Amino acid sequence: MDAIFLQILNGLDKGGAYALIALGLTLVFGTLGVVNFAHGALFMLGAFCSVSFYKLLTLSKQVKDESITFFDAFKEQPYLEIWFGDYGTAIIDYAVPLSILFAIPVMLLIGLIMERGLIRHFYKRTHAEQILVTFGLAIVLQELIKSFFGANPIPMPPPEIVSGSAPIGALFGLGESVVYPWWRLIYLAFSGIVIAAVFAFLNMTTYGMVVRAGMMDRETVGLLGIDVERRFTVVFGLAAVVTGLAGVMYAPILPPDYHMGMDFLVLSFVVVVVGGMGSLGGAVAAGFLLGILQSFASMNEIKSIFPGIDQIIIYLVAVIILLVRPRGLLGREGVMED
Amino acid sequence: MSDKKNSAGWSRRDIMKAAGAFSAAGTMPMFFSRGAWAAESFRNDPGNSATVKLGFNVPQTGAYADEGADELRAFKLAVKHLNGEGDGGLMNTMKPLSLKGNGILGKKVTYVTGDTQTKSDAARASAKRMIEKDGVLMFSGGSSSGVAIAVQSLAQEMGVIFMAGLTHSNDTTGKDKRRYGFRHFFNAKMSGAALGPVLKKEMGTERAAYHLTADYTWGWTQEESIKETTEGLGWKTVKTVRTPVGAGDFSQYITPILNSGADTLILNHYGKDMINSLTQAIQFGLKDKNVNGKTFEIIVPLYSRLMAQGAGKNLRGILGTTNWNWALKDAGSQAFVKSFGSEYGFPPSQAAHTCYVQTLLYANACEMAGTFYPPEVIKQLEGFKFDGMGNGKTEYRAEDHQCFKDVLVVRGNENPTSQFDLLEIVQEVPRAQVEYDAKIFGGELGPYKV
Numbered sequence: 001m002d003a004i005f006l007q008i009l010n011g012l013d014k015g016g017a018y019a020l021i022a023l024g025l026t027l028v029f030g031t032l033g034v035v036n037f038a039h040g041a042l043f044m045l046g047a048f049c050s051v052s053f054y055k056l057l058t059l060s061k062q063v064k065d066e067s068i069t070f071f072d073a074f075k076e077q078p079y080l081e082i083w084f085g086d087y088g089t090a091i092i093d094y095a096v097p098l099s100i101l102f103a104i105p106v107m108l109l110i111g112l113i114m115e116r117g118l119i120r121h122f123y124k125r126t127h128a129e130q131i132l133v134t135f136g137l138a139i140v141l142q143e144l145i146k147s148f149f150g151a152n153p154i155p156m157p158p159p160e161i162v163s164g165s166a167p168i169g170a171l172f173g174l175g176e177s178v179v180y181p182w183w184r185l186i187y188l189a190f191s192g193i194v195i196a197a198v199f200a201f202l203n204m205t206t207y208g209m210v211v212r213a214g215m216m217d218r219e220t221v222g223l224l225g226i227d228v229e230r231r232f233t234v235v236f237g238l239a240a241v242v243t244g245l246a247g248v249m250y251a252p253i254l255p256p257d258y259h260m261g262m263d264f265l266v267l268s269f270v271v272v273v274v275g276g277m278g279s280l281g282g283a284v285a286a287g288f289l290l291g292i293l294q295s296f297a298s299m300n301e302i303k304s305i306f307p308g309i310d311q312i313i314i315y316l317v318a319v320i321i322l323l324v325r326p327r328g329l330l331g332r333e334g335v336m337e338d
Numbered sequence: 339m340s341d342k343k344n345s346a347g348w349s350r351r352d353i354m355k356a357a358g359a360f361s362a363a364g365t366m367p368m369f370f371s372r373g374a375w376a377a378e379s380f381r382n383d384p385g386n387s388a389t390v391k392l393g394f395n396v397p398q399t400g401a402y403a404d405e406g407a408d409e410l411r412a413f414k415l416a417v418k419h420l421n422g423e424g425d426g427g428l429m430n431t432m433k434p435l436s437l438k439g440n441g442i443l444g445k446k447v448t449y450v451t452g453d454t455q456t457k458s459d460a461a462r463a464s465a466k467r468m469i470e471k472d473g474v475l476m477f478s479g480g481s482s483s484g485v486a487i488a489v490q491s492l493a494q495e496m497g498v499i500f501m502a503g504l505t506h507s508n509d510t511t512g513k514d515k516r517r518y519g520f521r522h523f524f525n526a527k528m529s530g531a532a533l534g535p536v537l538k539k540e541m542g543t544e545r546a547a548y549h550l551t552a553d554y555t556w557g558w559t560q561e562e563s564i565k566e567t568t569e570g571l572g573w574k575t576v577k578t579v580r581t582p583v584g585a586g587d588f589s590q591y592i593t594p595i596l597n598s599g600a601d602t603l604i605l606n607h608y609g610k611d612m613i614n615s616l617t618q619a620i621q622f623g624l625k626d627k628n629v630n631g632k633t634f635e636i637i638v639p640l641y642s643r644l645m646a647q648g649a650g651k652n653l654r655g656i657l658g659t660t661n662w663n664w665a666l667k668d669a670g671s672q673a674f675v676k677s678f679g680s681e682y683g684f685p686p687s688q689a690a691h692t693c694y695v696q697t698l699l700y701a702n703a704c705e706m707a708g709t710f711y712p713p714e715v716i717k718q719l720e721g722f723k724f725d726g727m728g729n730g731k732t733e734y735r736a737e738d739h740q741c742f743k744d745v746l747v748v749r750g751n752e753n754p755t756s757q758f759d760l761l762e763i764v765q766e767v768p769r770a771q772v773e774y775d776a777k778i779f780g781g782e783l784g785p786y787k788v
Contacts, residue, residue, distance in 0.1 A: 070676045075756055255614065263586050
């Protein structure tokens with residue numbers, strides 16, 4: 001029972017990340033009709049927003065280690081700690097959550113520049129051309145990050161108070177060994193809030209209503225005198241922010257490196273396809289479904305019956321779902337069927 | 339039969355005798371100069387060229403690009419020293435030394451580089467290009483056992499020596515060993531042998547270990563070797579779980595550990611996988627747990643500096659092994675750190691050290707052989723005993739082309755004094771403790787002449 005509970009929790013936690021990434025991807029596809037292979041790079045850029053912010057906060061005074069003569073070795077003390085003592089230490093400790101404030105404008109700007117500068121020129125081009133150009137863009141972005149930060153992962157600690165694990169088993173009357181990292185629980189809650197906020201924006205605001213209408217029938221909305229293109233640009237920016245925030249908060253779980261976006265790219269496309277192209281609800285549902293299935297497939301008991309199942313489960317489920325429901329779980333008729 | 343003579347007094351028999359004597363005299367020096375026969379026939383023979391070319395095949399893209407960059411720095415430094423430039427580095431401390439600082443056999447050393455991408459097929463393609471198009475006499479480098487084994491078999495096929503870079507799988511000099519492949523770096527078997535006594539001293543003889551293992555040749559052999567060591571100490575192995583390379587999030591593999599009854603986690607992961615799995619294991623509170631009345635412990639059998647940098651504070655207090663560390667105080671290590679540090683402004687990694695040493699060892703073997711002919715160079719490397727290269731007295735064992743030398747047991751430094759002071763040396767384990775019988779892993783070296 002303990003093991004099953006832990007795997008459900010683990011699946012939800014994974015699913016939260018998958019859903020957040022896939023949400024941005026499907027938002028762009030649903031509104032602009034663009035298959036954005038640079039989406040993984042946005043996730044990576046979000047994670048590097050937290051790295052940059054952390055590096056900014058930890059700009060340090062360097063005290064040379066005189067015992068080393070062949071090169072310069074330093075012991076470093078951040079200026080924030082020198083100037084503000086314990087307050088400075090506390091600010092650095094909360095670098096990851098604070099970097100959300102830094103990441104929102106940065107990611108919005110990156111999204112707008114990407115859409116206005118490149119993506120919009122490919123609206124009317126074939127999906128193959130869109131894939132090629134966005135994939136190329138992703139490579140350029142990751143090489144830029146590599147040239148600044150190197151190829152090695154960079155550790156990003158969560159705040160000290162939530163760096164350990166929560167005794168969650170005790171809360172549910174399970175064994176004491178049932179614990180779960182605080183930061184992963186925070187990530188799960190955070191993904192839930194962001195997903196709810198995006199749905200609220202699309203369903204409860206006039207702006208969102210126009211966007212949804214544009215997703216259904218762009219031409220008619222345009223004929224009503226609404227500048228739907230401009231709204232879609234904002235939606236691209238919103239998708240970049242959502243994906244970037246997923247990356248910011250993921251940094252303590254997976255130390256960021258320049259390639260992390262590519263690692264998530266294929267996975268997020270599978271989530272979108274399983275959920276149904278252009279379906280926001282489908283993307284979220286598929287994210288959680290695949291997260292939970294992946295988690296269970298990694299259990300030793302399951303692997304002893306089906307060796308290697310943990311490595312193929314996501315693709316296996318995708319094949320089965322597409323055979324049974326060719327449009328995915330909640331896919332709409334007419335999307336990518338022309 | 340008459341023996342008619344011509345007008346000059348030469349019979350046909352005289353002419354034939356003279357021709358035979360002339361041929362014998364003409365070829366006589368070849369019988370007395372090593373490799374001279376072969377000089378006619380080996381691949382990429384530099385002949386009368388004033389230069390020789392070496393190939394440095396390292397990961398320049400992908401997850402190990404930083405390690406590859408460090409290897410490349412070391413190779414460039416080695417070339418510089420071989421050509422008599424710079425401060426000479428380890429050529430000042432290596433014993434015995436046949437190198438003269440005038441290139442190799444009087445020919446200036448040049449090089450080409452390739453990108454392995456840490457993928458076997460890409461590494462083979464790159465090595466093949468170096469051999470066929472660039473005409474390299476030897477190639478070296480790499481950060482993965484899968485790659486090393488793949489290019490080593492290519493080396494054998496093409497008759498060009500491969501001096502392996504960072505590769506730790508037992509298979510490289512075990513079942514997949516090749517006559518044309520040489521490894522200076524230590525291996526998983528030696529890591530286990532070095533760690534054993536330290537684990538016994540620090541963690542006792544009654545532990546329950548859980549392995550997370552990267553699912554490829556290096557991971558398998560490390561798991562096997564460490565398991566053999568810990569079970570030899572009396573530890574129980576609770577479970578060994580294979581994880582896909584590059585899994586990213588290892589949480590689904592970590593959660594079963596929590597109630598498995600294990601009190602020790604052994605991470606047979608390298609590079610990014612190790613950084614991620616260790617970071618996540620710490621977040622799951624494994625290091626704070628108390629199981630079976632013991633504090634939960636994590637062991638990382640193979641460390642590198644880049645891994646230590648990536649794992650940050652999570653690595654503190656965790657035991658592992660390395661091939662070499664810049665903080666060693668012997669004359670060879672200090673000479674290399676001085677040379678590398680002055681050139682690049684930071685200390686070399688163990689990957690840089692092994693690549694530098696391999697280049698010098700190859701060059702030295704050519705000097706000893708007096709030829710570039712690979713079979714003769716191989717014979718000089720086989721059984722070569724040397725010192726002053728940073729690992730104490732070392733021997734390239736002839737039977738499997740594995741170097742035997744001291745191994746370092748290290749621990750993630752609790753109180754680093756600088757950004758480079760990441761690993762604390764717990765013990766320099768003497769070579770005698772990590773030696774083993776070459777026959778246990780099987781495999782065949784193959785022929786000298788291909």
